[in-house]
Amino acid sequence: MTLTYLIQKEFLQIRRNSFLPKLIFAFPIMIMCVMPWVMNMEVKNIRVNVVDLDRSSRSRQIVHSIEASRYFVFCGQKPTYKDALSEIEHGRADVVLVIPQDFGKRRDQKEMPQILIAANAVNGTKGSMGSAYLAQILSEELRVKSEESPAVGMAAANSSLFTLHSSLLYNKHQNYKLYMIPALLAIVMMLMTGFLPTLNIVGEKESGTIEQINVTPVSKWAFILAKLIPYWLIALFVVTVCLLLAWLIYGITPAGPVWLIYLLAMLLALFFSSFGLIVSNYSDNMQQAIFVMWFFVVCIMLLSGLFTPTRSMPEWAYTTTYVNPMHYFIDAIRTVFIRGGRFADIAHQVYALLGIGLAMAVWAVQSYKKNS
Secondary structure: OHHHHHHHHHHHHHHHOOOHHHHHHHHHHHHHHHHHHHOOOOOOOEEEEEEEOOOOHHHHHHHHHHHHOOOEEEEEEOOOHHHHHHHHHOOOOOEEEEEOOOHHHHHHOOOOOOOEEEEOOOOHHHHHHHHHHHHHHHHHHHHHOHHHOHHHOHHHHHHOOOOOOOOOOOOOOOOHHHHHHHHHHHHHHHHHHHHHHHHHHHHHHHHOOHHHHHOOOOOHHHHHHHHHHHHHHHHHHHHHHHHHHHHHHHOOOOOOOHHHHHHHHHHHHHHHHHHHHHHHHHOOOHHHHHHHHHHHHHHHHHOOOOOOOHHHOOHHHHHHHHHOHHHHHHHHHHHHHOOOOOHHHHHHHHHHHHHHHHHHHHHHHHHOOOOO
């Protein structure tokens, strides 16, 4: 009965707060409605300048291919490479393509003239992807003409001996929103179930109400559970809202069992809510708690594989994923959401999340100092 009254007290505090109920409703809605359109790793709208020193039909065909591509914004032709490079230096272009003189004539003579691609490397991703897209257009043009050109060598001859077919097993339409929605769900869970419990206890410390709890016979476990359970229920609400919005707005539904998504969400909520209480137990004021929590949250998020593959990390950094609950959550929820995995496919991640979460819950109870 004591635990029931403590949970009622927590919900009353949340309801009487003028800001928290609005945040709980508005935050997941904003994240799911806006971020899938914004957080897209596909590089588009690459601004291209062309220096066509040949002015032949072959060079014009390359220019028309660039104009027709959905990845490029054709910014026109420049008379010299210096003029085009000036556009890059002033931020008005991303990539420059220089077609040399006598390009068409040398192609007619079965030669392979060199074409210059210069990219702005300030934005490394955009520059490298823009160069790759342009190289693909050029290789396609050379491939189409390769039947007329025996000088392209044995590679063109051998290419006719086989045909390469690619088959996409998952996310067949390459919809990036399908890839990002599980990641956004992880971010919402991390912020809602991590920061709110952290600020709860620190807020009671600053207001002095926690001293009234400390002089009561309420046990540590009952007090900590009363702090955790409301945010686990909030986590269930947030997951439900996110899944409904993904279905209503984008027509995206999980390929695997929905109950596994709720299970993973609850295990992640167990970790972050416990971790938030640990931070609050060691913090004296709200500013300190926010900065400490933000430091760990950023490290956990960036080292989890949320945005970049973990296998691309140095070996010493990759070892941190073994104790990073966000890494297990991201891996498991993408397996369920995109690939349609079952419990057997994510059992390792579930047990890891459960172990880390329980360890943090025990730590949260032990770190709470009750002066009764």
